[in-house]
Amino acid sequence: MDDTRLRPDSIAAQALGWIDEQTRAITPPIHVSSTYLRDPDNQYRSGRGYARADNPAFDQAEAVMARLERGAAAALFASGMAAATAVFQALAPGDHVLAPKVMYWSLRNWLMNFARSWGLDVEFIDMTDTGALAAALRPGRTRLVWIETPANPLWTVTDIAASVDLAHRAGARVAVDSTVATPVLTRPIEHGADLVMHAATKYLNGHSDLLAGVLVTRADDDAWKRIKTIRAQLGGILGSFESWLLLRGMRTLYLRVHAASASAQRVAEHFARHALVEAVLYPGLPEAQGHAVAKRQMQGGFGGMLSIRAKGGEAAAIATAAHVGLWKRATSLGGCESLIEHRASVEGVGTPAPPDLLRLSVGIENVDDLIEDLEQALRRAHA
Numbered sequence: 001m002d003d004t005r006l007r008p009d010s011i012a013a014q015a016l017g018w019i020d021e022q023t024r025a026i027t028p029p030i031h032v033s034s035t036y037l038r039d040p041d042n043q044y045r046s047g048r049g050y051a052r053a054d055n056p057a058f059d060q061a062e063a064v065m066a067r068l069e070r071g072a073a074a075a076l077f078a079s080g081m082a083a084a085t086a087v088f089q090a091l092a093p094g095d096h097v098l099a100p101k102v103m104y105w106s107l108r109n110w111l112m113n114f115a116r117s118w119g120l121d122v123e124f125i126d127m128t129d130t131g132a133l134a135a136a137l138r139p140g141r142t143r144l145v146w147i148e149t150p151a152n153p154l155w156t157v158t159d160i161a162a163s164v165d166l167a168h169r170a171g172a173r174v175a176v177d178s179t180v181a182t183p184v185l186t187r188p189i190e191h192g193a194d195l196v197m198h199a200a201t202k203y204l205n206g207h208s209d210l211l212a213g214v215l216v217t218r219a220d221d222d223a224w225k226r227i228k229t230i231r232a233q234l235g236g237i238l239g240s241f242e243s244w245l246l247l248r249g250m251r252t253l254y255l256r257v258h259a260a261s262a263s264a265q266r267v268a269e270h271f272a273r274h275a276l277v278e279a280v281l282y283p284g285l286p287e288a289q290g291h292a293v294a295k296r297q298m299q300g301g302f303g304g305m306l307s308i309r310a311k312g313g314e315a316a317a318i319a320t321a322a323h324v325g326l327w328k329r330a331t332s333l334g335g336c337e338s339l340i341e342h343r344a345s346v347e348g349v350g351t352p353a354p355p356d357l358l359r360l361s362v363g364i365e366n367v368d369d370l371i372e373d374l375e376q377a378l379r380r381a382h383a
């Protein structure tokens with residue numbers, strides 16, 4: 001069958017259908033060599049010299065990601081943070097950058113501290129408001145607009161196409177942290193984005209057993225070459241075994257993300273009008289900020305992440321997390337197991353998370369078990 005006509009879930013399930021030509025194996029070998037033989041005439045015709053620059057263990061996972069995101073190329077990194085920070089390090093001191101006020105907290109901290117001290121002019125705005133973006137863009141000075149949608153930990157939604165339109169007219173590139181949407185639900189390059197970033201630690205791998213990051217580029221241009229050089233020189237590369245595990249995880253990406261999204265929708269609807277819950281934050285609820293944009297931008301579900309605000313404030317929220325059984329009290333997201341955490345405790349000073357907020361990562365367990373467990377935990381917290 002013509003490979004270009006295959007639907008993305010078929011591409012993912014067979015990891016592009018590659019086989020190892022030497023052995024006819026349908027899963028790839030794990031290449032661990034740190035170095036490669038030079039030809040007698042001093043050339044490297046294999047295209048590989050040293051594993052900090054490149055590694056055959058990356059090839060298949062990068063090809064799958066480029067295909068799923070409809071990009072020109074992809075690059076694996078040691079973590080989501082290694083991938084994200086490479087994008088900013090490819091800029092020059094003095095460049096103006098716009099980032100959202102609501103975003104993954106560790107990257108926000110890095111931007112506020114390291115990136116600013118290194119000379120980037122980082123400005124945080126309400127990225128869900130295209131008027132605020134239009135006002136903040138400085139034509140010719142703004143080099144990058146960073147979007148995260150849906151965004152940690154309030155799951156606010158940013159209109160990628162509208163933001164790209166404004167940014168490109170001002171001469172700025174757009175990068176999207178699409179960790180929560182995954183290529184299953186949103187493909188930012190189709191909306192005009194220049195770069196897509198994933199903490200592959202989360203849904204792409206899906207089993208809470210490795211850290212990884214990936215960038216996908218719309219074009220194999222100079223900006224991309226700078227990012228690849230940064231990876232090769234700073235050495236924030238993924239290990240060979242982790243690359244292999246990531247590829248294995250991605251084979252079930254579509255099943256897992258569809259299951260988690262359907263369950264998250266059920267959990268959100270169940271607790272949306274609950275006596276012990278102040279509010280549920282989830283883009284799949286009609287009353288949610290950005291629901292109309294999410295309906296356009298996300299296909300097949302609204303993702304597996306939501307937050308609930310417990311009635312009774314911080315103490316009730318922490319007590320609820322204390323009483324769960326099936327949900328696991330842990331940070332991170334996107335694994336098979338459902339996780340719960342009191343987000344303000346994790347993020348500390350400057351967090352946009354209200355003190356009564358519990359962040360939920362819905363896994364692939366039976367959704368009725370998840371709802372019953374959270375019900376009893378809320379009841380016990382309020383007893």
Ligand SMILES: Cc1ncc(COP(=O)(O)O)c(C=O)c1O
Nearest residue numbers: 079080081104179199201211212
């Ligand atoms: C949306 C988002 N972006 C980036 C990251 C960073 O990824 P990593 O922990 O793999 O460095 C995370 C991790 O939680 C995340 O949730």
